[in-house]
Amino acid sequence: MNTMTETAALQAAAGNDTPAPTFRDELIASGLLIDTGENGLYGRSQVFEDVVDRLNVAITHLGSDQDPEVLRFPPAMRRTDFEDSEYLKNFPQLAGTIHSFCGNESGQMRLLRCLDDAMEKSDDDRDTAWMEQQKPTRVVLTPAACYPIYPVMARRGPLPANGRTIDVLSYCFRHEPSLDPARMQMFRQREYVRLGNPEQVMAFRQMWIDRGSLLVSLLALPVDVDLANDPFFGRGGKIVADSQRAQALKFELLIPVANPDSKTACLSFNYHMDHFGGIWKIECEDGSTAHTGCVGFGMERITLALFRHHGLDVNAWPDDVRALLWGDTQARIQRGLAETGV
Template sequence: MNLMTDRAAAAATAMAVDVGPSLTLRDEMLAAGLLIDTGENGLYGRSQIFEDVVDRLNLAITHLGKDQQPEVLRFPPAMRRTDFEDSEYLKSFPNLAGTVHSFCGNDLGHQRLLRALDDAMNERDDERDDAWMEQQKPTRLVLTPAACYPVYPVIARRGALPAGGRTLDVLSYCFRHEPSLDPGRMQMFRQREYVRLGSAEQVMAFRQMWIERGTLLVRLLQLPVEVDLANDPFFGRGGKIVADSQRAQALKFELLIPVADPRGKTACLSFNYHMEHFGAIWKIACDDGSVAHTGCVGFGMERITLALFRHHGLDVNAWPDAVRALLWGDTEARVGDALQAAPASLGERA
């Protein structure tokens, strides 16, 4: 069932103050065919041009982290339900989670499903009953909420970390249930992450390095950039306490760019220090037997791409020469030159 139709969302948006621009980028991207409307808020198809930009951004990010010699891992956009349960995601973000259900019944159950489906199809899309879903049962899969989540149980099964810890390069489609007219807040989106596992010192150095490298990349893309202390959107009354603690310990920073939300800037990169949270859950040990600390830098691939279209225009051929040279030229050389010219801390191996 569509929990928030275009009509309802537009009505809610119209009641807010100064929200006109929040629709502009979305409407322009749809009109240009860069995004494809699926009829569900926050769920879009992507054009060849949009995907080409994402691919070239991915290449730039690869060269930005190449000297870290990460292990490359790619996972599908679903993970084991038991691993998801162990992650404690539901303690903090139950409203964002997406589970995978399937029909597991017999012939009688199938007939009940079809009758309920026939009844539903007689109604308008935004008023359809979901009674047919009573025949669906949870599977052993859950939609991946963040690209790094499948990593930790996999690494835990390998045993203790090597002396230098591990650095991983991961990419995945992710799901978060927050339908919106803001194209920067998609329900299905891609995260590219570098993940660090090791001692507290190794992870903190990694995060600082990536704050600087992420800022460098966004400046090379000639986008406005601001890095600020942040917190995750923890759920419920206790969420504010957890969020305040996260900010007090400076565990999360975000790189903010104006994209489509007129009320503020959009987090396009995040830099996270999880302390021992995941190491303790999955019993990941350092080479000295201590509990591993973890951290990650996450690139919001669609958000950065949207920011490029927002600030440089819908015609990629008219983008600034330096941006085109970075993305469509010798990306490796340009990223390498920028790292070489940057402060020494950007070139250190975390």
Template structure:
């Protein structure tokens, strides 16, 4: 049985920090099985944790306090600035929606954060993606690329991902290319009656990772290139992205692998900012047609495990570098279904992408989580497929529905 422990904070933490604390606790230790914040009227006074047997609660408290002191308590909590709100709808939400999807064999659970989709969900996700793709190509002149699944570790390093999001990383490795290694592995495999962590001693290659998002492929694609000052680009792609979500994985909302439709703007700073604004407006209009209730607000990325986490979050919010489209999945809960980001010349500089002789390329990107879009769609519109078709026809030509 798990051991329940009450960890008293040395200093009470403002309730305003509850969300930031909650999304970090499972990453503090794999030995935390469950947790609950212990709250006062305006403060968080402690955390009740369920720990795996043999776990030292003092060690857990030390880790918890370190994260609070370095990453959370220093954050200046700003009320989210909402830049767009949809029309309100009279919607009845089902608490057991995911169970209903399982019952109707529209999805199958395959493991932690792993879901298999049936034909009906595939139709819905593909249709939503085609609508976004069509809008991107027809309105913004985007060129589409199809990227490989793996991304080089060096490319991910240039993106700064290791320093900002180490908790999400998922590496790909292989056995060292040597006949003796293969033989030793087969012996170990036979003696252990299966695969386990012992095999890591036989592995060597960590040159590739599973990509956490699609836009990193685009920056890697255009590294060490020079473009005319008047040349601007819009690139789109869709592919599987991977993020380790620990025990936060939930229904279709937080999968370990998921599909992202990404749009990257490359060019002058004015072009990128203008394109991002126009794309947001086009997206809001599309979701209004689809009858989806939600809002768009200033947001920040889930930085973790860095001494300057609080500064990064504050800077990102103050400069409004990231907007997040949040769609309702319950009366009192929304999920992030899309983000609209501006990077200035960070990726241009990191990947040596230039405008003219000396100016770094500015970039921005838009990402849509296709599974999350589909889940929000079903949460709000129900499971009647004929109703889906009627609603989807409001947002796209009949040709897209027929594909």
């Protein structure tokens, strides 16, 4: 297993036996994150989870006037819905599938023999022959919290005249192992998703750019919203990414997290146009194809940003931040909305 940080590895190679601890090292040493031995896969402490829970309360109050329908899904979705979504067309490198043993007793014996052989090796050198006995199941890991929503909405028939707004939260998976603590393989997304006509969705996205910026300001974190694109795969992906930027379909709210010299996307504001509406044949009341958009809150990333900028001891955080998270959250959010008019 490799638990050495990238900075530590570089310094060790240069002959420096006492590398400076990175932010990841500090998080693990403090017990806020628990190292599992797999890059990008962490346990979370009670303190860390408490901050996540209180952020969720603040986000709920931030969107309560939108009267959203609250839906919660497990971190897995039906494989056929995943196939229909075209995720593999754009991000095959990030997808995670779920396999299980589907053989007979003799197959199990072959599996166990292979497993015994594998366990004779060290972690990083183990053979994966036992996995040949595994077969794809009918479910895959959820890549984004909003993905299970669209087939559900399609089965309900045409949208009402004012469209629909959905509040969804899920653990998500993306296969991008990293030593950057803000780039986890399993993480939580809280989203508000809008389905309706183009005007409704565009107004929703602008409102959430403003509201997301307000929340981050109330948390005393730096606010920097910028045009962005998704990590589309391959050479053809650059063309798609350039088109996404040219049409201004995606914005991100960026905050320095792991490295003070670089910024991490902690919120994203997306306009999908009629992509998902077309795939699942979601219609507006007038029969036109529905457009969709979403705001995504990276729950671990915002939490990590708080620890980066305010310190690892939550009791020493600024009074206004503590009052927002551990005080009268609803009143402070409502006051912020009233003062900014967003």
